[in-house]
Amino acid sequence: MAEKVLMKGNEALAAAAVRAGCRFYFGYPITPQTELAAYMSKVMPKVGGTFLQAESEISAINMLYGAAAAGARAMTSSSSPGISLKGEGISYMAGADLPGVIVNVERGGPGLGSIQPSQQDYWQATRAMGHGDFFMIVYAPNTVQEMADMVFTAFEKADEYLTPVMILADGLLGQMMEPVELPDEIGELPEKPWATNGHKNQREHNIANSLYLQSDELEAKLLERAKRYEAIVEKEQLSEGFMLEDAEIVLVAFGASSRIARSAVVKAREEGIKAGLLRPITLWPFPEKALAETLSTAKAYLSVEMNMGQMVDDVRLVVEGRAPVEHFGRTGGIIPTPDEVLCAIRSLNEKVGE
Amino acid sequence: MAQRELSIVLSGFGGQGLLFAGKVIAQAGLLEERYVSWLPSYGPEMRGGTASCSVVLSDDPVGSPLVTTPNVLIAMNQPSVDKFIDTVSEGGLVLVDSSMVQDMPARDGVTICEVPATKLADENGFKTLANIILTGKLFAETEFCDKQTLLDAVAKCVPPKKQELLEPNLKALELGMQQ
CATH class of the missing domain: 3.40.50.970 (Thiamin diphosphate (ThDP)-binding fold, Pyr/PP domains)
Incomplete structure (x- = not known):
């Protein structure tokens, strides 16, 4: 190793x-x-x-x-x-x-x-x-x-x-x-018979x-x-789940913001909020299958992004109105803190709680 | 008692070696197979005279590598002290190069250690190693890793082409530990 x-x-x-x-x-x-x-x-x-x-x-x-x-x-x-x-x-x-x-x-x-x-x-x-x-x-x-x-x-x-x-x-x-x-x-690298490289007239010309x-x-x-x-x-859909088994508030976050979302999920769990995180590893193809599986326990979704709300569209396309989907983001180069995300989890939890 | 969970902000002028000191601390964490992260400031604040970096050492995966409420602040100039002292968490540790900081602001609830690191470095013939003296002091206060690990970390971080700097670095580290 x-x-x-x-x-x-x-x-x-x-x-x-x-x-x-x-x-x-x-x-x-x-x-x-x-x-x-x-x-x-x-x-x-x-x-x-x-x-x-x-x-x-x-x-x-x-x-x-x-x-x-x-x-x-x-x-x-x-x-x-x-x-x-x-x-x-x-x-x-x-x-x-x-x-x-x-x-x-x-x-x-x-x-x-x-x-x-x-x-x-x-x-x-x-x-x-x-x-x-x-x-x-x-x-x-x-x-x-x-x-x-x-x-x-x-x-x-x-x-x-x-x-x-x-x-x-x-x-x-x-x-x-x-x-x-x-x-x-x-x-070994894969053969590329389609490549436009030299062949001394041994085959037809390839064109790109x-x-x-x-x-x-x-x-x-x-x-x-x-x-x-x-x-x-x-x-090719890839994703990683964290504390999703019984998650009622499902966070969806990728890249840097997923690290912060994970910290926020840990804090929310300490408060007794059943939060979990789905982290898309491939953004296209979006991990629709893994996200759809969370619908059995989810009461609401929170897309955490360092933007004004973009991936939240893909979350909504999968959820199809079966649960509320919200976005939390900081943008322009600001990195959200776990506490900010925790606040968003709390307020969403209150909104959808019994 | 050893304190192993560290969220550190190191800050000072460019050239004082804060990024290097941060790397030594992170390397020590790596050698003990713990979760570590090191993040430099590369934004506009760096162009305004202070360079800072965040270092996290933990037994759990690191969430945000950007430290906003440090439990350790290592500050090597006045702007850094002024900017970060109120961000330090309750019970935290503040290490200050007192030869560079004239006005120490009041702050309750934290331990403040003033070490004349730049002066000590000059007097002992290793100019520019004030950063490592403060790293030694951090070890003395927290014992965040085994002592041997820290020595090994310094050896790892000194580039192969600059091996003549290894001995002064190790001496500066020892000097810091005695402060």
């Missing part, structure tokens, strides 16, 4: 990406994800990989498109404003069925916003990363260990389903240090393209891709 080391989330994620076979990193500096790029700039040359600081985020995402098309494991990272710039390129990757990993270490928005942690990009990540009918798998780590573990999974799933995959973290997870055990170096001038061809492609999305929704 590898030794546990103290690392920042940004660095642990970068180190794990290299161990997952990532050999191309394209990025542009932005707080609070800069340590990720800095780590790559040091390590990539030592492992025969490429670190490239692009002239802009838009260049970086299109380099990711190119490296992915050529069959490489490749990654880009940024923080909220920079991720918005990548939206067009991510849509093109989805349209060309290209696997790649995009890391968003979120900060406050909109616009340049703040440099402090936020979760204001949930809708963007799960609904509207770019134009056209497409989704990407979105992982939401809540520890430095998960920052490392999930980038590994992200590369695997990107190759398996031929889709861009996002790690949605935030400034808190990127900047904090915790003990982490880095994953072992990956052995998102343009279909014939509408019927495009529709057929979208329907084929939708089948893959169905498979993802069926097989």
Whole structure:
């Protein structure tokens, strides 16, 4: 077993990406994800990989498109404003069925916003990363260990389903240090017979393209891709439950805010309130099945987010009016305290209590 | 009695080594296989002259790594004392570098230890290790880990390329423990 080391989330994620076979990193500096790029700039040359600081985020995402098309494991990272710039390129990757990993270490928005942690990009990540009918798998780590573990999974799933995959973290997870055990170096990478690499005329040319001038061809492609999305929704939902067995007040929280929600649940239990926490680990696909299972005991739901209320929509879509669903959030870079969340639990409990 | 559950805020000027001291404390927790977190301030307050970090050592998983009501405050300048002293929880511990802080505000219900850490560091020939002297004092007050663990943690945190700094760090730690 590898030794546990103290690392920042940004660095642990970068180190794990290299161990997952990532050999191309394209990025542009932005707080609070800069340590990720800095780590790559040091390590990539030592492992025969490429670190490239692009002239802009838009260049970086299109380099990711190119490296992915050529069959490489490749990654880009940024923080909220920079991720918005990548939206067009991510849509093109989805349209060309290209696997790649995009890391968003979120900060406050909109616009340049703040440099402090936020979760204001949930809708963007799960609904509207770019134009056209497409989704990407979105992982939401809540520890430095998960920052490392999930980038590994992200590369695997990107190759398996031929889709861009996002790690949605935030400034808190990127900047904090915790003990982490880095994953072992990956052995063989999967074959990519579709890659647009050199072949000395041994086969037909491969093409990576998102343009279909014939509408019927495009529709057929979208329907084929939708089948893959169905498979993802069926097989890839991940979540973690905490004290849910008899939970009447069910908190739903992901990433950094789930850590605070967990502390609040412990405090609520000490007061005799039957609170529990469902933590989505995949945001798309949203863990509908696990959430639906909580309906047997739940009297009310509280979505705890570092935004004005975004994931609460997905909670309502699953609950379908069978219980009240409320949102508690701080936004713009403010991290809620467990006591604030506890107050929200208390008032919700009073509202729905006998 | 040893105090093992620590929620610490370390604060001072950039360059005083608060982030490093915080890392040493977190590393000690890691070596004893406990839950730990370390979170630096990287926001606008850092650009205004104080650098701070939050460190949590616990037997349970760490919820928020951002410490808002510390049970230990290590303050190395006047703005840090002024900003954080009222956030310290009842019964908490405040370690102050008294060579850097002229006006010690009144605060009931906490233990205040004033250590002239910067002066001691200068007098003993290890400038810039006031942070480690205060870390030693924290150990003396709380015994938050085994003594050997803390020495090992310092050894882990001093980079391989700067091994000449290990001995002064260990001496500064001992000096702090005697305060």
